[in-house]
Amino acid sequence: MSSSKVFSQSYAEARYRFCDAVKARGFHLETRVLEGHTGLLGEALATDATIVGDPLAPELIIVTSGVHGIEGYSGSACQLSILEDDELLRKAERAGKALLLIHAVSPFSFSYGRRANENNVDINRNFIDFSSVRPANSGYAELHPLMLPEAWPPGDQNRDAIRAYQLERGMQAFRDALSTGQQVHPEGLFYSGLEPEWSNRVLREIVGMNSASRQRAIWLDIHTGLGPYGFGEKILVDMRSNDADADGWADAKRIWGHDVVSLSAGESVSSNASGAACALLQSEFPSIDSMSLVIEFGTLSMTETLEALRFDHWVYRNRNLPNYDTLAREARKTMLKAFYPASDLWRGMILGQMRAVMEQTLAA
Known part of the structure; x- marks a missing residue:
């Protein structure tokens, strides 16, 4: 399949293609519109979902795109390739497994080319218990003024200070302090928010409606931006909460191979x-035999990706500047390079590896 058939150039195009493919198959389309916001091109913003196969099947495979909006380009392409893959859909039907495809979990940030949503919240840090007091991320508090300096581009003094932190604390400590999540700096990076965001509530609703009666569920969440160029790291987010022993870990390796890494064990490129x-399967539905896997496709180096994130957040923080529109366009271009490479080679690698993951999951 040519990458041009499934990889889009805007959120509006990706959404149109997804919805059109669902309707062409005769599947039911569920739509949740983000009210009060429009997209970069003036389009409506929505999370769309469909069930492929028997809606009452005891086993469910969930595939999500756009939890981090701009990463939705690749996730959307993978979902569209599934919808257009007759052989794969026949295998799912024969296996008695239903597929739940959830498109553009964070449609605002998909449209505007950001990872953070309409409130600058990182949706993949937002699924926490807001009723409990969480410890402050002191590491991020120290890094925040370095990540978002007063002026852009940052000077040598800023870069030297960041390198000094990395050398003194170590790269793992730097990554953890930066990206674990923080609730103190609402304009900063990896902001968790102070309450469940719209995307959080919608995702819980869609997953809840389609998962509660299942015996087994596997969640595949597609991301980009970390790791070697074009390589899809398979990251086990959480072992099944009703079987969090060695058997669960062994099952993950049996399904997806021995290159599966554990997030909790610190084996992943992600913190x-x-x-x-995607961890809400275990937290919300402990009676279901479930696993959640992130597929993280690498793009540029960590330094380049972080630089794009810093610039994007710096522009967001300075959105009252008279030249904001120009800066925002430049930030979007930088983010696209970091999270959505314009390379047929890279895009072909994404589709091939995702196809293999789907085959493995269906055979489980």
Whole structure:
């Protein structure tokens, strides 16, 4: 399949293609509109979902795109490739498994080319217990003024200070302090928010409606931006809460291979962040035999990706500047390079690896 058939150039195009493919298959389309906001091109913003196969099947495979909005380009392409794959859909039907495809979990940030949503909240840090007092992320508090300096581009003094922190504390400590999640700086990076966001509530509703009666569920959440170029790291977010022993870990490796890594064990390119969306299967439905897997497709180096994130957040923080529109356009271009490479080679790697993951999951 040519990548141009499934990879889009805007959220509006991706949504149109997804909805059109669902309707062409005769599947039911569920739509949740984000009221009070319009997209970059003036379009409506929505999370769309469909069930493929027997809606009462005892086993469910969930595939989500756009939890981090701009990463939805690749997730949307993978979902569209599933909808257009006759052989894969026949295998799902024969296996007696239903597929739940949830498109553009964070439609605002998909449309505007950001990872953070309409309130600058990182949705993948937002699935936490807001009723309990959470410890402050002192590491991020120290890094915040370095991540978002007064002027952009940052000077040598800023970069030297960041390198000094990395050398003194170590790269793992730097990554954890930066990206675990924080609730003190609402204009900062990896902000968890102070309450469940719209995308959080909608995702809970869609997953709840379609998962409660299942015996078994596997969640595949598609992300980009970390790791070697084009490589899809398979990250076990949480072992099944009703079987969190060695058997659960062994099952994950049996399904997806011995290159599966554990988020909680610190084996992944990603930090063990609090509030991951796909972990709600274990937290909300403990009676279901479930596993959640993030597929993280690498793009640029961590330094380049972080630089794009810093610039994007710096522009957001300075959105009252008279040249904001120009800065925002430049930030979107930088973010696209970091999270959505314009390369047929990269895009082909994404589709091939996702197809393999789907085959493995259906055979489980």
